[in-house]
Amino acid sequence: MKSGFVAILGRPNVGKSTLLNRLINRNVSIVTDKSQTTRNRIIGIYNSEEAQIVFVDTPGIHKPQQKLGIEMNNMAYSTAHTVDATMLVVDTSKPFGPGDKYIIDHLSIHDRPLIIVFNKIDLARLDKAELLKNTYRDYFPGAIFIDVVAKEGFNVGEIIKILMNILPEGPAYYPKEMVTDKDEIFRIKEIIREKVLLILRQEVPHSIAIYMEHIEWEKKPIEIMASIIVEKESQKGIVIGASGRRIKEIGSKARSDIEKFLKQHVYLELQVKVNPDWRDDEKSLQQYGYKYEK
Ligand SMILES: Nc1nc2c(ncn2[C@@H]2O[C@H](COP(=O)(O)OP(=O)(O)OP(=O)(O)O)[C@@H](O)[C@H]2O)c(=O)[nH]1
Numbered sequence: 001m002k003s004g005f006v007a008i009l010g011r012p013n014v015g016k017s018t019l020l021n022r023l024i025n026r027n028v029s030i031v032t033d034k035s036q037t038t039r040n041r042i043i044g045i046y047n048s049e050e051a052q053i054v055f056v057d058t059p060g061i062h063k064p065q066q067k068l069g070i071e072m073n074n075m076a077y078s079t080a081h082t083v084d085a086t087m088l089v090v091d092t093s094k095p096f097g098p099g100d101k102y103i104i105d106h107l108s109i110h111d112r113p114l115i116i117v118f119n120k121i122d123l124a125r126l127d128k129a130e131l132l133k134n135t136y137r138d139y140f141p142g143a144i145f146i147d148v149v150a151k152e153g154f155n156v157g158e159i160i161k162i163l164m165n166i167l168p169e170g171p172a173y174y175p176k177e178m179v180t181d182k183d184e185i186f187r188i189k190e191i192i193r194e195k196v197l198l199i200l201r202q203e204v205p206h207s208i209a210i211y212m213e214h215i216e217w218e219k220k221p222i223e224i225m226a227s228i229i230v231e232k233e234s235q236k237g238i239v240i241g242a243s244g245r246r247i248k249e250i251g252s253k254a255r256s257d258i259e260k261f262l263k264q265h266v267y268l269e270l271q272v273k274v275n276p277d278w279r280d281d282e283k284s285l286q287q288y289g290y291k292y293e294k
């Protein structure tokens with residue numbers, strides 16, 4: 001049996017989490033149109049008769065503005081050192097820029113098998129994409145290159161085939177029925193955060209965190225009380241919206257997805273709390289689960 005760990009790395013918003021969900025055919029990592037959606041290292045496990053591939057989704061590597069960003073980058077950097085192979089995901093519809101160079105300079109991905117995944121080829125112009133690809137071919141002459149459309153699943157199966165050739169013989173590291181390392185509470189908080197990110201615009205999404213106040217598994221419907229944490233008083237009003245319309249929309253969309261996930265009815269209550277500059281506060285990062293731990 002083939003087995004191993006495979007990192008999914010890249011700039012924010014290139015489609016890493018979309019790719020992870022496609023590879024394992026389950027939604028374990030949230031996807032939105034905002035960059036810096038993923039804030040943790042999230043494992044997704046591919047199981048078959050012949051293999052167990054443990055994919056590790058990571059936060060998009062970026063120039064950090066706060067301590068949160070430093071923690072997020074560390075989660076990505078550290079993953080690169082602990083895997084059997086690396087996938088570097090690139091948005092093929094964007095030109096090669098400082099963000100790409102930043103990753104190449106900061107990641108030590110030269111010492112193990114590397115797959116460069118050219119994603120979003122559905123959006124790319126052929127001539128421009130060729131320029132971008134050539135730049136990557138020059139930087140990584142020994143890598144394997146593949147074009148995909150993660151959103152549609154195009155060529156995603158090919159990645160599995162490539163990995164079957166690369167990965168060593170080994171044991172199953174996790175039970176066969178396991179699909180992720182994260183628990184239900186993590187997933188519930190992420191579903192709520194996903195809805196906030198999808199509904200809100202501009203800077204507010206980056207300033208929010210979800211805190212689970214209380215969950216009663218025994219109750220029917222299951223009772224969930226969570227807080228949407230913002231950084232400023234002014235953001236509180238934005239999240240709540242006129243006559244509470246926006247928070248209602250967030251709540252009803254989140255409840256619907258949580259019910260699908262838990263396959264049970266849920267009562268969801270959301271409140272908004274201000275925690276000034278939490279993204280630069282060590283204690284808050286710890287409390288919200290964003291501290292990088294070795
Ligand atoms: N057109 C197109 N859009 C895609 C494709 N793959 C992903 N997307 C979209 O790109 C956006 C970002 O996708 P994510 O999977 O959240 O990206 P990510 O790299 O995980 O982003 P971070 O977690 O912020 O680092 C979403 O709106 C996806 O629907 C693709 O192949 N084609």
Ligand SMILES: [Mg+2]
Nearest residue numbers: 016017037038
């Ligand atoms: Mg992501």
